[in-house]
Amino acid sequence: MEKLTETQINESLKQLEGWAFDGETIHKSFKFNDFKETFSLMTQIAFECEDLNHHPNWENVYNNLTIKLNTHDADGITKKDFELADAIEKIIKNK
């Protein structure tokens, strides 16, 4: 899988509200109602990650969730990161 250039990353980020590029990952932080809702969403996302065979670097503290995505196999950002980010946004929008 080819890694994307910074220009391509920034272009793709325009379609993803609230996501940013920190030089290594695309990332976004979320705040939900409580821990149960947060962990339920993390579980739904986890099954999507398995389907895509693409996994996040994420941190959860109570109702806060920070998700960072990059492609280890490419040592950069690839289309798979944006595919997973899209899937994450859909899960959260439909909660």
Ligand SMILES: C[C@H](O)[C@H](O)[C@H]1CNC2=NC(N)=NC(=O)C2=N1
């Ligand atoms: C063998 C390799 O770990 C797998 O192909 C998948 C698993 N999940 C993954 N997740 C992420 N973020 N990057 C990868 O390169 C990746 N590779």
